[in-house]
Amino acid sequence: MKSTVRTKDLLENFNLTLVAGEDGIHREIVTSDISRPGIEMTGYFKYYPKERLQLLGKTEMTYFLDLSDAEKRDRAEKLCTDVTPGIVVSRGMEVPEILVEAANKSGVPILHSPRKTTRVISRLTNYLEAKFAPFTAIHGVLVDIYGVGVLITGQSGVGKSETALELVKRGHRLVADDSVEIRQEDYDTLIGNSPPLIEHLLEIRGLGIINVMTLFGAGSVRSYKKISLIINLELWDQKKQYDRLGLDEDTMKIMDVKLPKATIPVRPGRNLAVIIEVAAMNFRLKRMGVNAAEEFSERLTTMMDHDKDEMD
Incomplete structure (x- = not known):
């Protein structure tokens, strides 16, 4: 027996704000693993774990902001798949409009957190591992x-x-x-x-x-x-x-x-x-x-x- 966890459960249990992708808050989270899509920001999506919760910290966001508009749009659209349960942006960083547009279009919730990246990963992982425990x-x-x-x-x-x-x-x-x-x-x-x-x-x-x-x-x-x-x-x-x-x-x-x-x-x-x-x-x-x-x-x-x- 295993609990069903949806993205809306994270909104209810943590200090997170919904920025975009409201249509997808009922998406199911199927694993406790959290992905930081660093290599994906370079354009390499061959092994992109799209079924995981994605977390954008300062490193990923800084790299993303340095890309051209065409590259930003490409990365944003590839990040937001039909099975991605959500993207969490940490440290209270502003969410780029291009990412908001891609998330609204594909129905991927973007959750905004004021906490440090390591703290967010730690708390979310502990919560998900407890939920997915046998x-x-x-x-x-x-x-x-x-x-x-x-x-x-x-x-x-x-x-x-x-x-x-x-x-x-x-x-x-x-x-x-x-x-x-x-x-x-x-x-x-x-x-x-x-x-x-x-x-x-x-x-x-x-x-x-x-x-x-x-x-x-x-x-x-x-x-x-x-x-x-x-x-x-x-x-x-x-x-x-x-x-x-x-x-x-x-x-x-x-x-x-x-x-x-x-x-x-x-x-x-x-x-x-x-x-x-x-x-x-x-x-x-x-x-x-x-x-x-x-x-x-x-x-x-x-x-x-x-x-x-x-x-x-």
């Missing part, structure tokens, strides 16, 4: 626990939302309940958020829908969070052997990213919120280089070696 949705609950994004999964009715409610009561922050929208922003980064329709809402069986932000305040919710740990809740299975030391690290793959995963068996009397809270703290400790399970294993090995030496 996207999926997972059934679960996402909570920010001590700065760790914990995705709680499990079968329907196992107690995910009730556990999230207890975590919110303990001072942690809800990101999403029931459906978590996930986008891969980098090769190893997953960002989760809630669908707009159910943002800040929790469904508790017996109570119905509750608004977490209204009940617990603005500090109890977050709009989005990087997912670092997955906790899978499952009903206690007497025949299954559960990890008692924590030496076996399980993982779960979402899109291209593998995340550490812990399976917690659910049965009456277990305080799941506290267990998940401790799992998040333990995850933070491991990232700092402290692994209690490995320390215990080493201590046990040392003790066994010591006993063996004494027996010998």
